[in-house]
Amino acid sequence: MSAIIVDNISKKFRIPHEKKTTVFQNIIGLIKRQFDYEEFWALKDVSFEVNKGEALGIIGKNGSGKSTLLKILAQVLYPNSGSVTMNGKVASFLELGVGFQPELTARENVYIYSSILGLRRKQVDRIYDEILDFAELKKFENMKLKNFSSGMYLRLAFSTAINAIPDTLLIDEVLAVGDETFQKKCRDKINQFQTEGKTIVFVSHDLDTVKKLCQRSILLNEGRIVIIGDTEKVINDYLAMLQGGNT
Amino acid sequence: MTIVDLKNRYQNTALGFFWSLLSPFLLAMVLYFVFSHLFGSEENFAINLLVGIMTWRFFATSTSVSLYAIVGKPSLVTRVYIPRQILVLSSVLANLVSSLLEFIVLLPIIFVLLGYLPATVLLFPLVHFVYFWFLFGAGLLLSSLFVYFRDLNQIWEVLINVLFFCSPIIYPLTAVPDYLMPYYLLNPVTLFIGMYRDVMIAGDLPSLYSIGVIIGFAIAAYLVGSLVFSKLQRRFAEEI
Numbered sequence: 491m492s493a494i495i496v497d498n499i500s501k502k503f504r505i506p507h508e509k510k511t512t513v514f515q516n517i518i519g520l521i522k523r524q525f526d527y528e529e530f531w532a533l534k535d536v537s538f539e540v541n542k543g544e545a546l547g548i549i550g551k552n553g554s555g556k557s558t559l560l561k562i563l564a565q566v567l568y569p570n571s572g573s574v575t576m577n578g579k580v581a582s583f584l585e586l587g588v589g590f591q592p593e594l595t596a597r598e599n600v601y602i603y604s605s606i607l608g609l610r611r612k613q614v615d616r617i618y619d620e621i622l623d624f625a626e627l628k629k630f631e632n633m634k635l636k637n638f639s640s641g642m643y644l645r646l647a648f649s650t651a652i653n654a655i656p657d658t659l660l661i662d663e664v665l666a667v668g669d670e671t672f673q674k675k676c677r678d679k680i681n682q683f684q685t686e687g688k689t690i691v692f693v694s695h696d697l698d699t700v701k702k703l704c705q706r707s708i709l710l711n712e713g714r715i716v717i718i719g720d721t722e723k724v725i726n727d728y729l730a731m732l733q734g735g736n737t
Numbered sequence: 738m739t740i741v742d743l744k745n746r747y748q749n750t751a752l753g754f755f756w757s758l759l760s761p762f763l764l765a766m767v768l769y770f771v772f773s774h775l776f777g778s779e780e781n782f783a784i785n786l787l788v789g790i791m792t793w794r795f796f797a798t799s800t801s802v803s804l805y806a807i808v809g810k811p812s813l814v815t816r817v818y819i820p821r822q823i824l825v826l827s828s829v830l831a832n833l834v835s836s837l838l839e840f841i842v843l844l845p846i847i848f849v850l851l852g853y854l855p856a857t858v859l860l861f862p863l864v865h866f867v868y869f870w871f872l873f874g875a876g877l878l879l880s881s882l883f884v885y886f887r888d889l890n891q892i893w894e895v896l897i898n899v900l901f902f903c904s905p906i907i908y909p910l911t912a913v914p915d916y917l918m919p920y921y922l923l924n925p926v927t928l929f930i931g932m933y934r935d936v937m938i939a940g941d942l943p944s945l946y947s948i949g950v951i952i953g954f955a956i957a958a959y960l961v962g963s964l965v966f967s968k969l970q971r972r973f974a975e976e977i
Contacts (some may be wrong), residue, residue, distance in 0.1 A: 503975065514888065561974065565818040568971040585816040606817055 492577070493658055493689035494540040494563065499572030501533040501558055501713075532558040533569070534713045542577075543687040547704035547721055549697065549728055554710040556693045560584065560662050563691060578657030578689075581607055586647035592636035596627060599635055600650050607654045617653050624675070625649035645672060652679055658689040697725050758842060761790050772907050784847050784938055789906035791839050792930045796872065797897045799832035803876030804883050804890055807973060815974045822966065825876045833869050840865070847937060855940030864932050867955045871925060874958030881969040884976050904930055925954045 504527040533555045540546045548556050561567045562574060564582035589606045590599050600621055604614045622628045625645040635643065652659075659680070680703065683690065694700050700707060700721060707724040709716040709731075717727050765787050773782055806825040807814060813824060840861070848854050883889045904926045905913070913921050921927060928951050935941045 516886065561815075566815055566974045580818070582817060585812065588812050588816045606813070606819060608819075 492539045492575075493542040493544070494577075494691070495575040496536060496538050496563075497573050497575070498535055498537045499533060499562060499569035499574060500531060500535055501555075501562060501567065502570045503530045503532050504528070505530050531713050533562070535572075536710075536713075536715055537572075538708060538715065538718055540689055540691065542689055543684070544706065545684055545690040545692060545704040547700040547707035547724075548691065548693045548710060549695070549700060549707060549724065550710035550716075551732070555713040556710055557584075557662060559710070560660055560691065560693050564660055576658065579608065580658045580660065581651055581654055581656035582660040582662075583648075583651060584660070584662050586644055586651065590635055590643070590647065593634060595632050595634055596622075596638070596646055597631045600646070603647065603650045604654055607651060607656075609654055621646075621649050621653045624653060624679075626672075641669070648676065652676070656688070658691070659683065660691045660693075662693045697728075701725060758839060761787075761794055761839060765790050768907055781851065781938055784843075784850050785909070785934060786906065787843055787846065788933050788937055789904065789930050791836065791843060792868075792933050793901055793904060793906055793926060794839070795832065795836040795868065796900070796926050796929075799829050799836075799872045800875055800879055801890070801893060801897065802832060803828045803872075804879045804893060806876065806880040807884055808880070808887075808977060811977045814977055821970050821973065822877065822963070825880050825966075826873060829869065829873045829876045832872075833865075837865070843937075851938065855936070855938065857936040857940050857942055860936045860943070861933075864929070864936060864951070867951050868929050871929075871951075871955035871958045874955065874960070874962035877962030877966040878958070881966040881973075884969065884973055900924070900926060903927075906930065925951070925958075928954065 506527040536555075536559065538546075548559060550556050558567065560582070561584065562569050563576070564580065564584060565574075565576075566582075566584070589602055591602065594602070597618075600618060601611070601614055605611070619628075622631055625642075625648070627642060627646055630638070630642065635646075638646070661680075680690065684703075690703070692700060692703055704721050706719065707721040708718045709724050709728050711731070716731070717724055765783075768790075769783055769786055772786075803825050806828045807821065810824055813819065814821065844854065844858070879889065879893065903921070903924055910927075910931065928947070932943055932947065932951060935943050
């Protein structure tokens with residue numbers, strides 16, 4: 491069964507010459523009948539499928555549309571054409587700690603963040619201890635978040651997100667969290683996800699991690715899929731492309 | 738999820754609640770001293786004034802807060818997927834709670850000044866719910882438009898003030914000239930003020946027609962609001 495079906499999506503951004511953000515400017519613009527923006531296709535005719543339990547890597551140069559693609563998968567952006575079908579619950583790691591309130595305690599923030607990720611209160615009650623143990627922050631559960639160090643902050647966010655039991659994980663280079671041991675723990679957790687048959691979409695510049703984690707990969711360039719297939723082969727092609735670009 | 742959001746909001750504002758109560762009452766006092774000489778003959782001027790101010794305040798605060806519901810939370814819009822209507826709903830809900838508290842404080846005042854509480858006060862939750870729904874629709878509309886038109890907040894601020902004088906808050910409805918009346922009654926806030934005064938002070942059972950009209954306003958606001966919102970929200974993450 492496919493966990494993600496991406497069917498022929500295209501995404502167009504508008505690059506305004508002069509940004510019109512007020513009613514007044516828009517009225518003037520209407521009278522003049524000018525459309526002061528250029529169109530820019532961030533993604534063009536992208537289609538692929540991800541099977542359940544598969545880890546898919548997305549690589550490419552800066553500005554090749556990786557993050558746009560991930561945001562469309564996370565339903566934050568909408569494609570201009572084509573469709574995306576996702577089966578099961580999705581957790582996106584576009585940014586960690588969305589909705590964290592510095593004035594509230596760690597415990598309250600775990601609840602708020604989980605509810606943003608779509609968990610019910612009772613479900614959070616059940617996994618609460620696990621979250622704090624994983625983040626190694628049990629001692630600090632009643633401390634206000636503003637007094638946390640940035641490492642503690644990220645650890646709390648990461649372990650809340652990862653314990654929210656999603657079916658599909660969308661990860662955008664956030665694995666660089668915390669110290670070496672914590673990073674290892676994260677990698678173990680992600681591997682465990684894979685063995686449990688969960689789906690992962692992973693965007694990164696770190697080719698080694700992609701190689702370790704993903705069986706299949708997509709290489710994007712200027713919004714189009716260059717190649718899709720075995721990670722090994724895709725990475726070689728990517729390196730070749732980079733070298734070709736340099737010479 | 739909304740509950741969590743509300744709770745979070747209220748932890749910050751619970752202490753400030755008395756301050757927020759103070760401001761409408763101060764406004765009412767000033768207006769009372771100024772205008773009781775003009776319309777002093779009117780019956781129950783003080784509580785009519787208070788009810789009017791509370792009604793208008795719910796409108797003013799909830800629309801101007803929900804204006805920022807989307808723009809004020811960029812990370813929740815661009816980083817995660819949640820139904821974005823929830824952001825608007827939670828800000829209107831928070832205002833619902835504070836306006837409920839204001840009205841509840843009003844009840845003993847009415848009792849003291851009037852000598853009794855009309856039985857129709859039991860209809861208050863119904864009216865308030867309809868009003869809330871109306872404001873939710875307005876909030877959806879405003880918050881989504883604000884993403885594209887960033888000067889809407891200034892325009893809206895002026896409109897709210899205009900609305901204050903276009904509603905029968907400091908003067909009675911009878912002061913409005915007859916030939917303006919049909920247009921005057923197009924202002925939903927006027928209708929709601931009238932409804933609140935009927936059930937909370939006069940003790941008149943509102944006619945089915947007038948209830949139908951305010952429910953109609955609420956449904957229309959909600960439909961227009963959610964239609965515009967769902968059309969515009971597709972590009973929120975790019976525009977914000």
